[in-house]
Amino acid sequence: MASSVVKVEDVNKVYGSRKEASYQALDNVSFSIGEGEFVGVMGASGSGKTTLLQTIAALDRVTSGSITIAGTNVTDMKEKELTDFRARRLGFIFQDFNLLENMTVYENIALPLFLQNQKGGSVREEVQRAAGMLGMEDTLSKYPAMISGGQKQRAAAARALVHHPSMILADEPTGALDSGNAKGLLETLQHLNENHGVTIMMVTHDAFSASYCGRILFLEDGRLYKEMQRNGTREEFFKQILDEQAEAGKKKL
Amino acid sequence: MLVKLAWNGMKSKRKSYIILLTGLVMSIAIFYMFQTLALNNEFTSDNAMISSMQLVFHVGSFLLAVITFFYLLYTNTFLLSLRQREYGMFLLLGAKKSHLKRLMFLENLLIGAMALVIGIAAGTVLSWITARMVMGQLDAGLEGYHSFYLPSLVVTLLFFLVLFIVTAVWNHIKLSRVQVLDLVHADTTSDRMPARPKVNIVMMAAGIVSLTGGWLSLIFMEQLRETGIFSAAILTTLGTYLLFSSLLPVLLKAVKEKGTWKEKGVRAFTLSQLTFRVQNLKKFLATAAMLIALGAGAISGGMAFKNNAPVFAEQAGFYDAVVHNAGPEAEEILDDITFTGIWQYRYKQNEDYTFYLKEDLEGQPPKMRTSSGGVKTLENELPEDRESLADVKAARDPGSEWTRFLQRELSRDYSKAPLIVSRALYENIDAEEETVFAGKSDDFMSYLDPLAALEKIKEQKMEEAGKENYYSRSKYATFDNYQTLATGTVFMGFFLGTAFLAMMASCLMFKVLSGAAGDIPRYRMLQNIGVSRRLLKRSVAGELFVIFLIPAVLGLAHVLIGMNMFSFILLEPYYRIWVSLLVFILLYFLYYGLTVKMYQGMVLPQQK
Structure with a gap:
């Protein structure tokens, strides 16, 4: 494994301050993600997977423990530094595409670069590069309302990687897509990971989506209880995941 | 339940x-x-x-x-x-x-x-x-x-x-x-994309033509009179609406598509927000511009009437103080005023006439206001010397400049006609000699208090003399009368204008705020991808600034041009117009700040 991009150590996240009303969303979670990895985080609703993603994205603070991203400890950063860090080092893909419908696809993709005050020529170059990686060159001048859901999500992916982030964080990226478009997007992510070495962390509850990852972390009630490495084909991996889910389901019965 | x-x-x-x-x-x-x-x-x-x-x-x-x-x-x-x-x-x-x-x-x-x-x-x-x-x-x-x-x-x-x-x-x-x-x-x-019909160009042209027509009617109000009022009202309104509807979206789009300056920070986003917002707001902004014009116009109008007082008083006569038979009390007050010119004339009065000593008038040629507003020194030929008072009376020319001057500027009793007599005749008149003092100060407005005191002494004297039908034509009295009347007008103009402005700004505020709900996800997303709160706040402030600025600019242009309308009632309709503009700008800024604060409170994600 190459050097680690994310290092999560003994992270706890407790919501609510009063003892009786508090709720532990993350319970002593530790793991790391190496450079160029495509890691999935699986779990049912309420298992804490979105909380985990948000703490890594520095959108939410941890109660204890530390998170280090690309050598930077984000847990003791100030709000302003965090914002800056997020803007420079992370790329996001959300379930609802989160494109700004009053801006063209080009402007949407270019937004992270504008925010870093990059100038005209280099911006155009970077946007073209990101769009090219995702096959979006023809839709750049269109508004989000004029393109399909799949294209929107690809545009969101292009925006996530236009500024060369250390890692892309994806939160149920296929949640709002039909099966055809979902498959397309997952293949795109896999392609980005394999051919361009982009590190991706994806949160999902769907076994099919998860089967595209190289490694999967299983989360339940805020605890990491299992880790699975993909060794064979995607089909085999998919089966393993389903078995694991069935196993976990049986225990509850 | x-x-x-x-x-x-x-x-x-x-x-x-x-x-x-x-x-x-x-x-x-x-x-x-x-x-x-x-x-x-x-x-x-x-x-x-x-x-x-x-x-x-x-x-x-x-x-x-x-x-x-x-x-x-x-x-x-x-x-x-x-x-x-x-x-x-x-x-x-x-x-x-x-x-x-x-x-x-x-x-x-x-x-x-x-x-x-x-x-x-x-x-x-x-x-x-x-x-x-x-x-x-x-x-x-x-x-x-x-x-x-x-x-x-x-x-x-x-x-x-x-x-x-x-x-x-x-x-x-x-x-x-x-x-x-x-x-x-x-x-x-989601918001729909703005359409760009070709009629835009026609609308723009029509807008420019009617706005020009409206402004021209305002400028040439004196010549056009009633027609001008109608054409100004209709054409200006029409032009404003047409221009706002056609020009604004195109203009913003042009700004958005041209140039690289927008490619910095959230500018691209702010501009995009604006283009969409303006599409929905353009008609409303036109209304706002008209209301601003009306409101600021009302305040300006009221102020101009009031500010007209010194100008109006200046028109009323040349001398700032005219005192008959100044007593010690009056002398003391006069000493406090710096005069740039002093004139003193002797006269005698009987039942029907006031007799002025000719050599005094000759020696100190008086000054007077001409009907066009200028100042003129009276150096006309004085009436010829006569043999007797009867001849003087017979030769009296009521229309001469001298008569008019004496009646308007110096006399204290209108029932007595002024006559100018030679020293020989003057000395034979069996009446007490009286004097009138006329002075021009260096600045009328800075001596209002002493002038008021002089006025009081004069009134007292007149009362003692039992002249009930006495009417003071002094500059101060003119100023004071006008001032009282104008106060009411200022008050009303201020009320009217403030009411309009406040109402319009409230409307603008709510129109803008009612669109805020749809912006919440956009701002949340921007924050998620790493736009700092400060930048988001600035984006909101910038966007709203343009929205508030557009109607203000045109509205104020309307006012600046529209004040011409009063040129035939007011001597100087633009006198101290900045006061009313300042009132408007302050009020408007207050609303702008309020709207920005509320908008930010509504759309920006809660701080963690």
Whole structure:
């Protein structure tokens, strides 16, 4: 494994301050993600997977423990530094595409670069590069309302990687897509990971989506209880995941 | 149960409802303030410079009512946008529409009643404060003006009750038509792309032509008179609307597509927000521009009348002080005034005539105002010396410049005709010799207090002499009379203008705020991808600044050009116009700041 991009150590996240009303969303979670990895985080609703993603994205603070991203400890950063860090080092893909419908696809993709005050020529170059990686060159001048859901999500992916982030964080990226478009997007992510070495962390509850990852972390009630490495084909991996889910389901019965 | 639901719903959005309530209170207070003046015929007709003041107030009332109506519609949309999700959920859970309608009606009633009570109270206090302020500023009383006026109270109550009922019915209809899913997903419907029809160019051309026509009518008002008033009103309004509708979107789009300066920070986003916003706002912004013009125009007009006082007094005569037979008291006062010129003439009086000594007039040629406003030294040939007083009387020329001068500037009793006599005749007149002192100070306005004191002494003297039909034509008296009358006009102009401006700004505020709900996800997303709060705040401020700026620029242009309209009643319609502009800008900035703060509070994600 190459050097680690994310290092999560003994992270706890407790919501609510009063003892009786508090709720532990993350319970002593530790793991790391190496450079160029495509890691999935699986779990049912309420298992804490979105909380985990948000703490890594520095959108939410941890109660204890530390998170280090690309050598930077984000847990003791100030709000302003965090914002800056997020803007420079992370790329996001959300379930609802989160494109700004009053801006063209080009402007949407270019937004992270504008925010870093990059100038005209280099911006155009970077946007073209990101769009090219995702096959979006023809839709750049269109508004989000004029393109399909799949294209929107690809545009969101292009925006996530236009500024060369250390890692892309994806939160149920296929949640709002039909099966055809979902498959397309997952293949795109896999392609980005394999051919361009982009590190991706994806949160999902769907076994099919998860089967595209190289490694999967299983989360339940805020605890990491299992880790699975993909060794064979995607089909085999998919089966393993389903078995694991069935196993976990049986225990509850 | 219903009451509880309504109450809980309102409590959950307390902040937004406070904004709504504040807005309503403001509009009611303004309407009430306006009515305290508009309905008080006695006060307006006694205190106005323009005879048609009553008409102005009726038109003003009507306009204010129309704006208030639209304002309520906007606030209503705002209210609906606040609750639509909740209503949708109620419907989804099986609440009947009739239930919801009652719920909404109840909410409207509750807010309306609260706003009416607070609004009228606030209106009373505000109008009292304004009246005090104006009185203090102009050191003049506003007799006959009441800040608590029953007819105004009744009219305000009735008007708003009718309006509340109308909006309730409006809501009723709106809710009947709407589908459950529309409400639940109200947040996710996206804005439509603006269309760019080719008629734009025609509209733009027509707009420029009619605006030019309107402005020209304003500039040449003196020549056009009545036609000018109509053409100015129609063409300016038409031009404003056409230009706003056609030019604004194109202009913003051009800015957006050209240049690389936008590719910095969130500028691209701010600009995109603007292009979309303006598409929805353009007609409203045109209305705002017109209202700004009317409001600022009313304040400027009132001020110009008032500011006209020194100019008007200057026109009334050349001498700042004219004192007959100055006593020690008067001398003392005169010593305090720095005169740039002093004239002293001797005269004698009998039953019917005042006899001026010719050599005095010859030795100190007096100055007088010409009808065109200039200053002229009287060096005309004085009447020839005569043998007897009878001859002088016979040769009297009532139309001569000398007669007019003596009558207008020096005489203290109009019943006595002025005559100019040689020393020989003068000495034979059997009357006490009297003197008149005439002085021109270095600055009339800075000696108002001593001049008032002189006026008082003069009045006392006249009273003692028993001259009841005495009328002072002194410069100070002219100034004072004008000032009193103008105070009423300023007060009304100020009221009228402030009411318009405040109402318009409130409308703009709510129109903008009612679109804020749709912006929440955009700002949340921007923050997620790492735009700092500071930058987002700046983006909001910048976007709203342009929205507020556009109508202000055109509205002020209207005012600056429109003040020409008064050129045939006012000597200097532009006199100290910056005062009124300053009032407008301050008020407007206040609203701008308020809107920005509220908007930021609504759209920016809560800080963790």
